[in-house]
Amino acid sequence: MRYFPHTKEDIQQMLEVIGADSLESLFSCIPEECLMNHEMNLPFAMSEWELNHHMDDLSAGMAVSPGYRIFIGAGRYDHYIPATVSSLKMRSEFLTAYTPYQPEISQGTLQAIYEYQSLAARLMGVDVVTASHYDGATAFAEALLMAVRKTGLRRVAVSRLVHPLYRRVARTYLEPAGIEIKELPMLESGLTDISAMDGSKDFAAVAIQSPNFLGCIEDLKKAGEKTHEIGALFIAGFTEAIAYGVLKNPGSLGADIVFGEGQSLGIPMAFGGPGLGMLGATSEHTRNLPGRLIGKTMDIDGRPGFVLTLATREQHIRREKATSNICTNNSHCALTAAIYMASLGRSGFRELASLNHDKAAYLRKQFASHGFRLPFDSLFFNEFVVEFPEGEAIYERLLDKKIVPGLSLFSYYPELSNCYLICVTETTSKDDMDMLIREAIS
């Protein structure tokens, strides 16, 4: 096997040094009843070439562009990824290192993640951002737990328009600990009914997503004010980071804690993972943050350098009292996002975001002008909801044309039967959209 450097002679010599007479005997300490009493039943080892062949075959069963035109977003977004991002992130010094416990030999990762934290903070409008979490949903759950720790209150309010899957992950995290989650209803407009909080109290936090799951841009400012009125922490988040190329960032609109998914920032969709959990907050929450943080410092010669810091929040020091159980995070995805953000720069990022909106606006107009019902008229970024007339089986017909025209909302919002969440990014051409419309009305 090409991954094994051991020759027969090596093994013999090493066994002699150890004083064992065979490889098996190295396990003689293991009680008989613990041993596996059969050979593992796994496929016969494949050569590199058989594997390539096998994987090409498997992947052929996947619908991806350009073969398919896919208009689904809902938490994963198809954005262009520059060749530079793909090649730089593969530098083996980045890829095959681990958590930078030993800073002197890990300055590459450390500076890169410190820069990620800084750019992410500018994107989200907060003072501090963690080195990464698994994804937007766990970042959301950790945000709620932060608020609970901070306030000592065990109730949180969450907009029903936060990504339904994020809310389910939050439930998984919060329920066993007995933390109660109140749901804020949605208005006709497709926005969160923040008034539902009127007069309520003893809430650790109120959490809102904008653009929300239906693509509508929430009034974070108002929600933040309401939330602060009732003495709760205001948590705001996003699934589409590109939106904040044009939108005012959550921090500037009053969010105390900001969570989000960073997959849009140069990370491939990869069937849903790995993505990038982004989590930040105002500085008073710094020591309450879960997960890794990189800090700037100096070496004994006064040269600037970077280290993992505030470790006393973490499991390897605080164990059960830690602010989270997270250890390995999604560092390589944070690196990727940093390269991506650095490549775009402010102007590029803004232009790209506008383009996403322009394209979505175009398609939405097309639907409107062809008489489709658009349930919500709030402002949106690059996703919106359209209703396909009852019984016309438009969705199925489009599938046959290798078009996936969006995500059916029925299972998430039963009241929205026949409604589809449609996403458009800079990768969607006008031709793609015109073709979608053509087929939809044909």
Next chain:
Amino acid sequence: MRYFPHTKEDIQQMLEVIGADSLESLFSCIPEECLMNHEMNLPFAMSEWELNHHMDDLSAGMAVSPGYRIFIGAGRYDHYIPATVSSLKMRSEFLTAYTPYQPEISQGTLQAIYEYQSLAARLMGVDVVTASHYDGATAFAEALLMAVRKTGLRRVAVSRLVHPLYRRVARTYLEPAGIEIKELPMLESGLTDISAMDGSKDFAAVAIQSPNFLGCIEDLKKAGEKTHEIGALFIAGFTEAIAYGVLKNPGSLGADIVFGEGQSLGIPMAFGGPGLGMLGATSEHTRNLPGRLIGKTMDIDGRPGFVLTLATREQHIRREKATSNICTNNSHCALTAAIYMASLGRSGFRELASLNHDKAAYLRKQFASHGFRLPFDSLFFNEFVVEFPEGEAIYERLLDKKIVPGLSLFSYYPELSNCYLICVTETTSKDDMDMLIREAIS
């Protein structure tokens, strides 16, 4: 444009330092009549994404496996390339450096090419190998020129079974200099008729390829002895380097100078280039070699290191008296070949070579047992000639089945009408071969 780092302000400030008032004015020294008096007529600049799209479309018009089954060799061979080779050669320190003129800052390239020279010398059975040439054909031409320089004689003999395209390149190089090329005829067996040299004299060299263009393994030993009898230098070469995983190498059989194509050593076929021109010789020819050579030496602290050496042979020192005009060579291909050879090792290389022969032998047997005529019965490596019965348009029929069953020899050897040169490597599966036969006889 993302490749330009200049901001408007940068340009302004720089122009001021220079004392020019515009970018145009930097060219004011150029006489009016030399200027281009129109804008270049080129396609409008494409974005990275338009380019990807365009190139994917263009490449779609190419027949490659697995979509097609291709049985052509004839100087370019489809061998497996490990993912390690592809990723290591892309390390930007290798890829974006140039000729290692400054050794202290180029030790990576230098050691790698020194190792290439060493492994190539072991493969070819010679004392010294150059850092690379453009391809097998120019290496061949340079080999002939070496012999002419060395002997002062202006006639060379070349087997008609040396790759026809190599012979044409040699003619291009030799004819203007008035060097005469005698062609050695082929025997019924598909081997070179070395007896044609009997009694001839004043030849600088006799050149033979083995396996020859028809895939037949020549008797290099005998040819070498004959050649030396008439006082000429014996030049031997190959187009399929993998053959020397099993065959005795040319050096051990008496070759003074060895040329070859190294594309098979981990270099993609890439529609014919770049490949790897391999050229080596016995030590008495060292100072007569064309092109770069890397040598081992020491630094002033006695640490081992590597440098470009024997530069007095080269154009940048000797100008018109240089042993060649070559400057930029195919260094990155030599690096690739070195990684490939190191990955295989002796046993792996031998096993791979045997597999190539086994597969070719299988297919040849299949043709035989299905009554196809096999014009030549000499021993072969991974290529052989088969005749498709007159008028049956087997070739065309197979093309329709997305099978390219070999190379028509007619244009190269008019006497071999209806004959095809067929190549099989480790990438050809038994199924591919059985399918070829099935379709050929259907």
Next chain:
Amino acid sequence: MNESLGASGLILNEKLLWEKGKKGRCGFSIPKSDVPSSPLHPDLTGDGPDFPELSEVDVVRHYTRLSTWNFGVDTGMYPLGSCTMKYSPKTNERQAGIPGFSSSHPLLPAALCQGALRLMAELEIFLAEITGMDAVSLQPGAGAHGELAGILIVHAFLKQRGLSRSRIIIPDTAHGTNPASAALCGYKPVSVKSNPEGILAPEDIAAVMDEDTAGIMLTNPNTIGLFEDNIAEIAEIVHAKGGLVYADGANMNAVMGIVDMGRIGVDVLHLNLHKTFSSPHGGGGPGSGPVCVKKHLEPFLPIPRIILKDDGKFEFSEDFPDSVGKLLTFHGHFGVMVRAYSYILSMGADGLKTASRLAVLNANYLKERLKDTFHLAYDRPCMHESVFSDRNQQATKISTLDIAKRLMDYGYHPPTIYFPLVVPGALMIEPTETESKEDLDQFVYAMKQIAEEAAKTPGVLKEAPVRCKVRRLDEATAARKPCLTG
């Protein structure tokens, strides 16, 4: 051999991104617009995040330079104990990069993503086979996440039986994520000391296991690199009191095809695909921490789960009412799964078993070669790693930290230090199976050199490292006056 692997070479300094950028540059190819512009309402819009602006070459050089300040497994030996820093095969990256996988959307209709579903379904079966467990969920995003999944399952199982318990047994050798994960489910960790042999004694477990205890979270092989010989008996004790046995499988690399986790009484276990199954560690992740259970716990696995329908097609199903729910937005770290799947297919059963044997061979070889020089915490045959300490260096006040820093100058990434906590000044060395005998011998040479320096010229160690881009960093100030963004 008599020359140090580590040397000094030319690297380039590099500023911070925002010190480097300048307004007016862009390293991204902005697509041309083919639609009319429709600006958002100005009340909503800002002028974009304050990102530095760089050209493409600026970006390429920035990250190329940064990378040269790092050390990865591709650079050299990285014996970071408990992290299984084995070589990550390049072909796995090729597979993960296939557009059909890397560009696929997680919410595709089942009919349009059969390839990914089959891959995941098969990987679940492979992992069940390798561990001896019955069912697997690939959803957890890393080891700690797998622990959380496991403890949630324990919690849900007990709850269903109307049991609400407040405590859970966790050995003092456990990784910090164990108590932290338990705490997330509201369990209070009960710490149990390992015995003089470095493993758990049944009587110690019996002494604390009771009806208010949900069970035990143990690591096997444990973090000292020893096999928990008494696991079967311990499991009986825990089960007898209605508790469950959770095994942290982060060290599975020692026992693939050798130990049957299902047979020894483990009810639930997590794996680290980024350790045992060779996916690259990425500078700290992403990982993947599948959770494996015995039949009786299968109903509680996270959803969605992949099911094979009668028509031979796969699909996701949510129809598991007892499930603990979802742990990630979608299906887990699929990209990491592709790598682990490729690894298992490349290795086969024999290959995986051999990997474990050679990993244990390498660890024992290092243990034997080094134990006369460095104090060995537990002098017993070890599994994948062994734990030394700085006890022999006390005389000259040389600490484990000094030894670790000096190793960098010799061209090695240091081992895990000061863990496990039960060994003061621990040096936890896990070579993995992909280090050759020569590599190990050279490492031994470096360690012995360092021991000699520690004795004769301790100052050299206190000054170390001297070859890296920076020297020792002031971590105290970093924590006291945190500077976390620029």
Next chain:
Amino acid sequence: MNESLGASGLILNEKLLWEKGKKGRCGFSIPKSDVPSSPLHPDLTGDGPDFPELSEVDVVRHYTRLSTWNFGVDTGMYPLGSCTMKYSPKTNERQAGIPGFSSSHPLLPAALCQGALRLMAELEIFLAEITGMDAVSLQPGAGAHGELAGILIVHAFLKQRGLSRSRIIIPDTAHGTNPASAALCGYKPVSVKSNPEGILAPEDIAAVMDEDTAGIMLTNPNTIGLFEDNIAEIAEIVHAKGGLVYADGANMNAVMGIVDMGRIGVDVLHLNLHKTFSSPHGGGGPGSGPVCVKKHLEPFLPIPRIILKDDGKFEFSEDFPDSVGKLLTFHGHFGVMVRAYSYILSMGADGLKTASRLAVLNANYLKERLKDTFHLAYDRPCMHESVFSDRNQQATKISTLDIAKRLMDYGYHPPTIYFPLVVPGALMIEPTETESKEDLDQFVYAMKQIAEEAAKTPGVLKEAPVRCKVRRLDEATAARKPCLTG
């Protein structure tokens, strides 16, 4: 800015492959055989080349470590004069790697390789448009090979007219490949001095041009970085005597879209795709050296040529009886062509013109910033590069070599040195357009520091480099007692 870009960091030593390997290892996945074995006759077979045997991880670490001893354009500024070390865009590597291109066989039937044929046909048209020439062959494998093609064309043209001439005019500033290429066709170079302004004077050409002279090989812009102002007049002189004008276009990066080579009397010219058109230099190649000609020389271009048939399909044609023949086995370095083609499509006409303007801007900026410190050989507005010398450093016996070596410590690849030969101790600096003003300013800072060191502490330069893996190497012994294999 006030800190040197160069620094010292940790790198790893690495043995030679055969010192590292050990029998019994293999880093390659040998395919399983699905056919019966049929051994070759023992008389023919040996036991395989004596290659070292390494595992995959051995190979990966070997080349990863070696790479860290190298310096590329992605690492930093590489102002190697005459070599146009501009940034090589990453997207070009993506394009060249598309299987349809990288895995295609050169002898496919035309119907099965239209993509490659179209790409090459379009690239020929682009290059003709950029140079102002009429027809192009992409076959030559590098610049020198393009020169050979060009001279062969000159030779064939004259021969067809029954002229056999023995000499060719080559300026003393010419690159070494020029006379070497001419010699391959049997031409004897006649050297002509450039005038005090660093360019050719018509009268000097008139003085040597005669009926036995095939023509002139000049480089424009020339190797001093100056435009040959008198080119038109010189061309007339040469043409008047029945000779041809060959232009070495290696420096085309200065004048894309600005100078019309066709208009100024050039009959034949070569380009370096690996310079002007951004394909990576690969540690010394592969390159590509297309030869471009005016109409009257088109019949002599190398074959096969690509022709567009009436049915809109492309094919190769050999039907050019006057052709000089073939220069490479197949169609040239296609992989390099893909990169150049991608570059041209990415840039467009404006982009290419801007590239030339910024390349000239950068060169003149450096010239102005440095000329007070280092002696400038020709103080005139320059094109893509300028040539300095060590004259100002004579006092302390500091040579160009010392300056070059010291630059490494500051984090730069040195410029081209001791070329062109007409400038004693030449320092030939070509920044290219992809260096930013900050990069240039930092380079100027380094150069001025070095000048100061040269004056005050010359020993520092004599000792340089001190940061690289090795210090100055003994090239004399290397040449006297060559050790070329191990």
